[in-house]
Amino acid sequence: MSAVDDFLRKVLRSGLLDREQLKSTLRSLPKDRRDQVLAISDHLVGAAKLTRFQAHKITQGITLGLVLGPYHLLAPIGRGGMGTVYLARDTRNDAYVALKILPPKLARQEERLLARFQREMELSQKIQHPNLARTLEAGVIQNIHYIAMEYIPGQTLYRLVTTRGTLPIGRAASLFAEVASALGYAHSQGVIHRDMKPSNIMVTPRDHAKVLDLGLAYTQGEEVDDIEVVGGKGYIVGSIDYMAPEQTRDPTTVDGRADLYALGCCLYFALTGKPPFPEGEVYQKVRAHRHEPPEPIRSRNPQVPDEFAAIVDRLMSKSPKDRYNSAGEFAVALANFRTEPPLPLDVPADAEYQDAVKALIAGWSPPEIAKEKETDDAVLFRIEPEDKRSDVLARSIFDDIDRYQMHLWLLALAGLWVIGLLVCVLGACVTSMMVR
Numbered sequence: 192m193s194a195v196d197d198f199l200r201k202v203l204r205s206g207l208l209d210r211e212q213l214k215s216t217l218r219s220l221p222k223d224r225r226d227q228v229l230a231i232s233d234h235l236v237g238a239a240k241l242t243r244f245q246a247h248k249i250t251q252g253i254t255l256g257l258v259l260g261p262y263h264l265l266a267p268i269g270r271g272g273m274g275t276v277y278l279a280r281d282t283r284n285d286a287y288v289a290l291k292i293l294p295p296k297l298a299r300q301e302e303r304l305l306a307r308f309q310r311e312m313e314l315s316q317k318i319q320h321p322n323l324a325r326t327l328e329a330g331v332i333q334n335i336h337y338i339a340m341e342y343i344p345g346q347t348l349y350r351l352v353t354t355r356g357t358l359p360i361g362r363a364a365s366l367f368a369e370v371a372s373a374l375g376y377a378h379s380q381g382v383i384h385r386d387m388k389p390s391n392i393m394v395t396p397r398d399h400a401k402v403l404d405l406g407l408a409y410t411q412g413e414e415v416d417d418i419e420v421v422g423g424k425g426y427i428v429g430s431i432d433y434m435a436p437e438q439t440r441d442p443t444t445v446d447g448r449a450d451l452y453a454l455g456c457c458l459y460f461a462l463t464g465k466p467p468f469p470e471g472e473v474y475q476k477v478r479a480h481r482h483e484p485p486e487p488i489r490s491r492n493p494q495v496p497d498e499f500a501a502i503v504d505r506l507m508s509k510s511p512k513d514r515y516n517s518a519g520e521f522a523v524a525l526a527n528f529r530t531e532p533p534l535p536l537d538v539p540a541d542a543e544y545q546d547a548v549k550a551l552i553a554g555w556s557p558p559e560i561a562k563e564k565e566t567d568d569a570v571l572f573r574i575e576p577e578d579k580r581s582d583v584l585a586r587s588i589f590d591d592i593d594r595y596q597m598h599l600w601l602l603a604l605a606g607l608w609v610i611g612l613l614v615c616v617l618g619a620c621v622t623s624m625m626v627r
């Protein structure tokens with residue numbers, strides 16, 4: 192089997208294209224490039240039939256994992272503690288989704304991660320709010336656990352601050368009021384996020400905030416079967432830079448005010464570019480959250496008004512009773528600092544949304560080999576055993592194309608012949624009438 196035969200066979204075996212789609216696209220490929228795998232791959236990418244990510248995987252011999260049920264994986268978005276998130280297209284409605292995948296290897300080896308992922312699948316479908324990443328579907332396909340969420344264009348608060356600098360007060364007030372609204376709704380349903388941090392807050396092109404990742408969320412009153420999954424006394428879950436003091440003692444006894452403390456730390460980061468306690472080992476940071484005041488926010492950013500600094504200080508009070516009583520009360524405190532009315536919510540029809548999708552797909556490039564081995568486990572990318580019985584060969588595909596093109600020429604010639612005959616007949620009739 193030639194390299195071209197092998198590549199085309201794998202394209203079809205991947206399920207991304209069927210034979211007719213492949214033939215239709217390859218009709219415009221020049222004949223002198225039919226024996227070049229790279230030329231064929233580039234042609235399919237240029238025609239938007241494959242993404243660079245998909246073409247790269249297929250040239251590696253991958254045929255399994257690029258299609259999961261109705262979802263076609265287009266490109267990786269990012270990698271988290273429990274797996275990789277991919278931009279995918281739902282072939283049922285052509286909508287773009289963010290597909291969160293639990294690596295099959297981890298699902299087999301780490302029961303704790305699988306249990307947490309299953310918890311996230313269940314919780315994320317229970318709470319729906321405009322400022323919470325919307326979960327569309329969750330389940331298992333081909334023994335792969337997945338969560339299909341709305342694709343949210345933009346960048347995380349962490350990336351926004353680290354690349355563009357600290358936020359102005361008005362913008363910070365608007366974004367965090369939306370985060371507070373999302374958390375307030377979750378709290379009303381008994382769900383505590385427990386992992387609020389800048390990388391779990393997405394900022395959209397229209398400057399709205401979306402809360403991500405319920406992987407460590409906890410429902411108040413639930414029974415704890417495994418402290419390694421949910422946490423418990425002496426077993427910390429969450430991100431230590433943004434963790435409430437009481438959560439470092441027992442993460443199963445916290446209420447919504449623990450999320451408010453974390454929001455205070457996130458707001459501190461948004462205004463200064465650093466978390467409240469950036470230095471030290473884990474145990475040192477735990478002690479600092481419990482007993483030490485952070486450096487005053489105005490000493491790191493003098494542009495922050497005293498009144499706004501007081502809001503941040505209250506959020507980061509060591510005792511929950513000294514914080515705001517609810518996320519709604521915190522949002523009210525921010526109201527006077529919001530400077531501009533919000534824009535309408537982002538929707539897939541927006542030009543910014545479509546541009547973000549195109550940029551993500553076009554911007555993907557093959558990673559270094561060492562790093563790629565890590566991400567390959569994120570989904571069941573596998574090479575199928577050779578199927579020597581396959582009749583999916585370049586010769587048959589290109590022969591079909593040539594026959595199709597020949598048929599078109601014959602039809603065109605036949606059409607010209609018919610037209611010429613009709614012209615002759617019509618001319619003869621006209622001449623006969625003139626003679627009479």
